[in-house]
Amino acid sequence: MTKxxxxxxxxxxxxxxxADFSDSIYAALLNELYRQAAIDxxxxxxxxxxRRRMQRQHEKLALWYKKKNDFISSKNCRSPECKKxxxxxxxxxxxxxxxxxxxxxxxxxxxEIAAHYKLVNKTFDASxxxxxxxxxxxxxxxxxxxxxLHFRFRYFQRSQTxxxxxxxxxxxxxxxxxxDIAYKNTGNFIDSFAHEFWHHLLPVSESRLAESFFIEGQTxxxxxxxxxSFKGVKPGTIEYxxxxxxxxxxxxxxxxxxxxxxxxxxxxxxxxxxxxxDGFSNHVISVFKNSQLCPPKKKQRLxxxxxxxxxxxxxxxxxKLDVHLEKGLFSKExxxxxxxxxxxxxxxxxxAIAVINLxxxxxxxxxxxxxxxxxxxxxxxxxxxxxxxxCKNPKKxxxxxxxxx
Numbered sequence: 042m043t044k045x046x047x048x049x050x051x052x053x054x055x056x057x058x059x060a061d062f063s064d065s066i067y068a069a070l071l072n073e074l075y076r077q078a079a080i081d082x083x084x085x086x087x088x089x090x091x092r093r094r095m096q097r098q099h100e101k102l103a104l105w106y107k108k109k110n111d112f113i114s115s116k117n118c119r120s121p122e123c124k125k126x127x128x129x130x131x132x133x134x135x136x137x138x139x140x141x142x143x144x145x146x147x148x149x150x151x152x153e154i155a156a157h158y159k160l161v162n163k164t165f166d167a168s169x170x171x172x173x174x175x176x177x178x179x180x181x182x183x184x185x186x187x188x189x190l191h192f193r194f195r196y197f198q199r200s201q202t203x204x205x206x207x208x209x210x211x212x213x214x215x216x217x218x219x220x221d222i223a224y225k226n227t228g229n230f231i232d233s234f235a236h237e238f239w240h241h242l243l244p245v246s247e248s249r250l251a252e253s254f255f256i257e258g259q260t261x262x263x264x265x266x267x268x269x270s271f272k273g274v275k276p277g278t279i280e281y282x283x284x285x286x287x288x289x290x291x292x293x294x295x296x297x298x299x300x301x302x303x304x305x306x307x308x309x310x311x312x313x314x315x316x317x318x319d320g321f322s323n324h325v326i327s328v329f330k331n332s333q334l335c336p337p338k339k340k341q342r343l344x345x346x347x348x349x350x351x352x353x354x355x356x357x358x359x360x361k362l363d364v365h366l367e368k369g370l371f372s373k374e375x376x377x378x379x380x381x382x383x384x385x386x387x388x389x390x391x392x393a394i395a396v397i398n399l400x401x402x403x404x405x406x407x408x409x410x411x412x413x414x415x416x417x418x419x420x421x422x423x424x425x426x427x428x429x430x431x432c433k434n435p436k437k438x439x440x441x442x443x444x445x446x
Contacts, residue, residue, distance in 0.1 A: 067162040069192060071155050077136040077194050077220060078147040087144035099137045102130045134196035135220050142224070150224055157231055160271055168270040172263065173300050181304045185242045191215040197222075206233035209240040216241070229278060235264040236280055243303060251333050251376040252309050254391035258284025259303055262292055262421070269418040279424045281388075283395040283439060286421075286428045290402075291329060293416040294322045321406060321414055328398050333371045335362070339397065346393040350438040352386065362390075392438070399432045 075082040079092035105126055106113065118127045139147065161168075169182060197205055197219045206222040206229050209215070216237045223230035239260045250256070261280045279285055291299050295315065301307045313330035317323045335343070340362050352360040365375050380387045402411065408429050415422050431439050 066190075066192075067158050070158060071151075073192075073194060074154055075151050078139060078151050080144065080148050080151055082151075085148050087147075092140055095133070095136065096140055098133055099140075102126070102134055103137075106130065131196045132193070135194040137196070139220050139224055150227070153227055154223070154230075157227075164271055168267055171270050172267060173297065175297050175301060177306050178297075178300050178304050181306070182242055185244070188241070189214055190241055193217050194220050206230045207237045209237035211240065211244060214241065232264075232268065232278055232280065235268045236261055239264040239267065246305055247377055247380070248373060249305075249309075250380050250387075251371045251373045253332065254371075254376075254387075254394055255281075255284040255288050257281035257388065257391075258286075258288045258395070261285045262288050262417075263303075265421060266418060269420065279420065281392075282424050282428060283392045283399075286425045287395045287398050289415060289417050289421050289425065290325045290411075293414055294325055296416070321410065324402065324405060328401070332394075335366055335369055335371055340366070342397055343390065343393045346396060346435060347386075347389060349436045350389060350393075352389065365390075389438070396432050396435050399428060403429055403432065 071082065076091075079088045079095065080086070081088055113123075113127060115127065118124045139150075142150075170179070173179060191214055193215060195217045206219050206226070208217045210217065216234070218230070218234070222233070243260060243263065245256050253259070258281050262285050265279065265285070291312075294317075295312060298307065298312050298315070302309065302312045309330075313326060315326060317326070344360055344362055347360050347362075354360055365371070365379055367375060376387070379390075408426065411429065412422055412426060415425060428439070
């Protein structure tokens with residue numbers, strides 16, 4: 042057994058099949074999962090000496106953490122020694138809770154994950170192809186599949202962040218996985234892993250943060266449609282449900298061109314300037330076309346929503362969006378600054394915009410008319426149905442979770 046708690050695997054796409062990439066994920070994930078669980082992947086027996094060794098290390102690190110008064114993070118770890126131990130802590134404490142579970146339950150957990158990813162591995166190539174017939178879009182995905190991907194199990198602090206199942210760090214091309222969630226809620230983990238994997242396949246374009254706020258919704262839409270193609274996979278949760286609901290409309294109206302836009306193959310205007318014979322499609326495309334506009338009435342509605350969700354200025358006065366606008370527009374520069382400095386506010390602003398978009402759509406069309414136009418899986422349709430009801434009175438923020446280190 043390797044002594045490293047972090048597995049870094051290089052995935053080189055050397056043939057025409059995406060399954061080569063899937064094979065690497067499948068093998069690497071299971072190898073490290075069984076190691077974290079202290080279970081022999083061949084015999085299914087517990088590796089007792091390995092479990093004891095890891096638990097002794099957990100005890101040492103827990104004692105160090107307690108001496109720090111249970112308050113430590115990457116930001117306030119100043120000395121080189123502290124940084125070194127904190128880095129080790131985040132890696133090695135990943136499986137602390139899992140090792141308290143009986144060997145029988147740990148083996149069952151490993152088998153459940155293995156069964157799912159065996160299915161994914163078997164149909165991976167077809168599932169990618171099923172998303173689109175566009176050769177250029179497939180070419181882009183193929184190019185991203187060649188990129189090095191790093192994959193880690195890690196400790197997520199015992200706070201709000203502990204509810205996050207997985208996170209993708211684009212600068213490092215790392216997917217970090219929360220074993221606590223993976224064990225407690227396997228379905229949630231599978232959904233989150235798919236979402237983060239699609240962040241790797243479809244990188245965020247920072248130049249488009251003002252013209253397309255729904256970066257997480259776009260990713261979740263593709264991840265959920267992709268996940269849905271695997272027979273036997275149970276429907277899971279929808280991450281970033283508000284954003285996902287809105288972009289599912291664009292996807293349903295103009296799937297291939299929308300995918301080309303997401304992949305930066307075509308500019309926004311190519312999609313935004315399409316004219317349709319029906320009012321529904323024209324309404325949705327018009328909202329997309331004018332997404333950067335923020336006239337006074339829209340600004341007031343957004344500020345009221347954000348205030349209801351708890352947002353205030355630093356001096357506790359009501360939140361004002363003027364500082365984030367330029368001549369009535371969400372500019373690229375200001376949205377990029379907001380995204381980098383106040384990520385959660387950017388995401389909540391995106392959610393608020395999605396609420397207003399859905400409210401305005403529902404004012405013109407009935408719920409049945411909206412749902413009939415959706416060409417997505419049943420889970421995404423159910424998400425839209427719930428949110429149309431929620432948007433009638435969105436005083437409390439809907440099903441939001443964030444993780445930002």
